[in-house]
Amino acid sequence: MTTYIPSLTLPSFLFENAAASILLPVAAGTAIGFSTRPKETQKTYLALRQPxxxxxxxVFGPAWTALYGLMGYAAYRAWNTGMSSFDAKTVVLAKQGATLYTLQLALNLIWMPLFFRLKRPIAATVDIVALTGLTGYLTYVWGQVDEVAGYCLVPYLAWLGFATYLTVGVGYLNDWDLSSKEVPKDAKRSDTKYVDEKP
Known part of the structure; x- marks a missing residue:
């Protein structure tokens, strides 16, 4: 059981306002995406052996934008439903969820730099496994506060499960070493998309 830790929790005004709640993860995710140089990231992705x-x-940009929006809406719903409740347990769960939400958002945002910028698939795998577990628990906690908030996190949780499979698969198929995987496509392979596809 986690607890509410104000120093590890986003300020309450970010949960109270629907626009702020939704825009925060969308803007943060977009900023991380652009800071990891999208063209280089795409080159690396295409050069990796893939499961x-x-x-x-x-697919990733639109998918993550939608998931971040749902995540933000879940935060808004759970916080406002919980904090306006007369049930002390519901208030506690809403606050605990806010701490969990903040921690999972931080884990979410560091995955891309770990995997693509630092090329550390083992660290990225540890990160995404922790993120998926934390998000599962958050879904459970906030689902007790507000069912809609819980349901809003289900697509995100499902995508994290799939992303975990991709992370582990890529790590395994590339011998857990991504440092030398940005290779230019030679003339014979110019019609392929991925390094492991046959022409």
Missing amino acids: PLRPPPQ
């Missing part, structure tokens, strides 16, 4: 079912790189 089956890997999506094309163009």
Whole structure:
């Protein structure tokens, strides 16, 4: 059982306002995406050996924008429902969820730099496993405060499960070493998208 830790929790005004709650994760995720140099990230992604079912790189931006928006809306719903409740347990759960939410957002935002910028797939795997577990617990906690908030986190949790599979798969297929995977495509492979596809 976690507890509410004000020093590790986003300020309450970010939860109280729907626009702020939704825009915060969307803006933070977008900023991280651009700070990791999208063109280089895409080159790295295409150069990696990938497990089956890997999506094309163009899917990630829209998918994460929608998931961040749902995540922010869940935060708004859970906080406002919880803090306006007359049930002390519901208030406690809303506050605990706010701390969990802040921690999971931090774990979410460091995955991309760990994987693409620092090229540390083991650290990125540890991060995403912790993130998925924390988000599962957050879904449970906030689902007790407000069912809609809990349901809003389910697609995010499902995507994290899939992202964990991709992270582990890429790490394993590339011998847990991404440092030398940005290779230029030679003329024979110019019609392929991924390094492991056959022409």
